[in-house]
Amino acid sequence: MLLLDIKNLTIELNTPDGLIRAVDRVNLSLREGETRGLVGESGSGKSLVAKAIVGVLNKRWQISADRFNWRGQDILTLPYEQQRRVIGRDIAMIYQEPSRSLDPTAAILEQLEEAIPDHLLEGPWWKRSYLRRRKAIGLLHKVGIRDHQSVLQSYPYQLSEGVCQKIMIAMAIAKNPKLLIADEPTTALESTTQAQLFRLLASFNQLKGMSVLLISHELESIARYTQSLSVLYCGQLVEAGETAAIIKQPFHPYTHALIKSVPEFQPNLQPKTPLYALPGSIPVLQHLPIGCRLGPRCPNARKECVKTPTLERLQNHFYSCHFPLTGTKES
Amino acid sequence: MSMLLDVRHLSKSYRKSAGWFRYRHVHALDNISFSLQQGKTLAIVGETGSGKSTLAKLLVGIEKPDHGHILLDGTEVQLRHYRQYNHMVRFIFQDASKSLNPQQKIGQMLDDVLRFNTRMDSQQRMHKIHQTLKQLGLLNEHSDYYPHMFSGGQLQRVALARALILDPKLLILDEALTALDPSLRAQIVNLLLELQQKTGLAYLLITNHLRLVKHIADDLLVLHQGKALDYGNTAHVFKHAEHDYSRKLINSAIA
Numbered sequence: 001m002l003l004l005d006i007k008n009l010t011i012e013l014n015t016p017d018g019l020i021r022a023v024d025r026v027n028l029s030l031r032e033g034e035t036r037g038l039v040g041e042s043g044s045g046k047s048l049v050a051k052a053i054v055g056v057l058n059k060r061w062q063i064s065a066d067r068f069n070w071r072g073q074d075i076l077t078l079p080y081e082q083q084r085r086v087i088g089r090d091i092a093m094i095y096q097e098p099s100r101s102l103d104p105t106a107a108i109l110e111q112l113e114e115a116i117p118d119h120l121l122e123g124p125w126w127k128r129s130y131l132r133r134r135k136a137i138g139l140l141h142k143v144g145i146r147d148h149q150s151v152l153q154s155y156p157y158q159l160s161e162g163v164c165q166k167i168m169i170a171m172a173i174a175k176n177p178k179l180l181i182a183d184e185p186t187t188a189l190e191s192t193t194q195a196q197l198f199r200l201l202a203s204f205n206q207l208k209g210m211s212v213l214l215i216s217h218e219l220e221s222i223a224r225y226t227q228s229l230s231v232l233y234c235g236q237l238v239e240a241g242e243t244a245a246i247i248k249q250p251f252h253p254y255t256h257a258l259i260k261s262v263p264e265f266q267p268n269l270q271p272k273t274p275l276y277a278l279p280g281s282i283p284v285l286q287h288l289p290i291g292c293r294l295g296p297r298c299p300n301a302r303k304e305c306v307k308t309p310t311l312e313r314l315q316n317h318f319y320s321c322h323f324p325l326t327g328t329k330e331s
Numbered sequence: 332m333s334m335l336l337d338v339r340h341l342s343k344s345y346r347k348s349a350g351w352f353r354y355r356h357v358h359a360l361d362n363i364s365f366s367l368q369q370g371k372t373l374a375i376v377g378e379t380g381s382g383k384s385t386l387a388k389l390l391v392g393i394e395k396p397d398h399g400h401i402l403l404d405g406t407e408v409q410l411r412h413y414r415q416y417n418h419m420v421r422f423i424f425q426d427a428s429k430s431l432n433p434q435q436k437i438g439q440m441l442d443d444v445l446r447f448n449t450r451m452d453s454q455q456r457m458h459k460i461h462q463t464l465k466q467l468g469l470l471n472e473h474s475d476y477y478p479h480m481f482s483g484g485q486l487q488r489v490a491l492a493r494a495l496i497l498d499p500k501l502l503i504l505d506e507a508l509t510a511l512d513p514s515l516r517a518q519i520v521n522l523l524l525e526l527q528q529k530t531g532l533a534y535l536l537i538t539n540h541l542r543l544v545k546h547i548a549d550d551l552l553v554l555h556q557g558k559a560l561d562y563g564n565t566a567h568v569f570k571h572a573e574h575d576y577s578r579k580l581i582n583s584a585i586a
Contacts, residue, residue, distance in 0.1 A: 041514065191541055217512050261513050262542070274521045
């Protein structure tokens with residue numbers, strides 16, 4: 001069964017100059033136990049999509065969707081209280097800068113205990129606080145922190161960024177969520193810790209069947225740890241499908257450029273040679289081009305590109321481009 | 332070919348108080364030596380606390396080394412000759428949007444750099460500014476812009492313009508490429524490589540991004556807790572790293 005099924009998600013911002021469409025009809029679906037990557041540059045709306053799923057966008061943003069199903073239940077139409085209950089039970093999210101999203105005035109133990117819901121503690125009420133502490137220690141062990149004693153007594157500023165992020169993950173998995181959304185979990189971390197964290201997320205995915213939605217702008221790290229991939233550009237979904245298939249044969253010029261700009265995917269590239277790059281930069285929200293938003297930067301844009309392309313499907317591979325790249329044309 | 336930058340046995344330690352009258356010495360850098368030729372790129376990698384930033388500070392003269400020498404073009408650098416070697420070594424910070432003054436136009440900012448460091452008259456300064464902007468793919472009109480009017484990639488170009496306007500020989504990039512998006516990063520990398528080929532600029536790249544290092548750096552220095560572990564040709568270090576730590580670092584990036 002599909003865990004999350006979103007069709008034509010549109011997120012708009014009401015400004016004095018009129019309605020700005022930051023996310024334009026994005027489809028996203030997640031099976032149970034799947035890891036999906038969501039790739040896009042900054043300003044492509046990937047964090048907005050994540051926040052819309054968790055329902056934490058503020059009131060200025062207008063969210064509409066044809067379908068927004070969480071385990072077969074449309075959560076956009078639910079009353080607020082019920083919506084919070086469903087999301088709070090099943091979805092957890094970790095944020096970009098862990099040291100900033102933890103409470104600086106409380107010790108880790110306090111914050112971690114707060115994240116453990118009551119119904120997971122089995123025992124009489126007078127043992128509750130003891131059980132809660134045991135559970136907090138257990139969570140730290142699960143995320144690979146052995147020295148729980150000193151970490152639990154510390155405040156966030158005393159710990160390194162990597163340890164903070166592990167604590168965030170511990171808090172997120174405290175309620176055994178069905179889906180974990182990780183919004184750029186590794187940007188603030190060093191490369192050795194990054195690999196550790198990705199392995200940690202992958203192990204939870206395999207051991208507990210927890211689905212993971214991994215959001216990042218680094219294609220190379222995401223490609224290694226996910227099964228399927230969605231690529232966003234400027235609020236539009238440009239390509240979605242199996243990760244391996246997309247890396248091997250991208251259909252959309254943007255995905256193609258993204259893959260070619262990473263030296264790692266180009267084994268034949270000589271050191272110190274220029275990398276492939278699209279001209280220009282991502283347009284600002286106030287001046288979005290009409291039609292396909294890649295249009296002005298696209299190397300093979302033509303007259304038809306002023307119309308927004310529809311999402312085409314080739315087996316399990318979705319793309320939205322009038323002139324998809326195929327194997328013969330590219331070589 | 333002569334060495335542009337030659338660093339010999341550089342050490343730096345900080346004093347930290349431990350109790351009322353006692354002090355503890357923290358060795359930020361311990362006996363570091365390396366050299367850099369003109370037109371080459373040296374990458375310095377290491378985790379936080381490995382002394383990367385201290386090294387950068389010593390090289391640009393913000394701090395004074397305890398021991399060791401820094402030789403620039405064969406002459407030893409002294410702090411009081413700051414104004415002289417300021418022309419040769421320029422520094423680019425991590426976040427371009429935070430390192431530019433939001434209340435100052437780009438042209439004004441570049442003009443200040445020239446006014447404080449050279450003896451050009453206003454005509455020459457104007458000419459130089461236009462020339463530099465053009466070199467970096469910006470327009471003349473951009474000198475009337477404020478920093479917030481630029482996009483991320485353009486801001487990085489502006490930061491580069493500020494560094495390059497004095498025609499330096501060495502550019503120190505402190506994590507300057509890490510925060511950029513992949514397609515923008517590719518653009519800036521291309522720009523840097525092009526400048527290096529045209530003008531023989533040398534780069535000192537302080538970064539965490541090993542995949543990029545593999546592509547653009549000639550030499551690699553691995554720092555760990557203030558000590559230099561591996562130093563040599565990038566391809567060589569990537570293949571045969573001597574220390575466990577550097578091997579772990581490299582494996583985590585390319586495995």
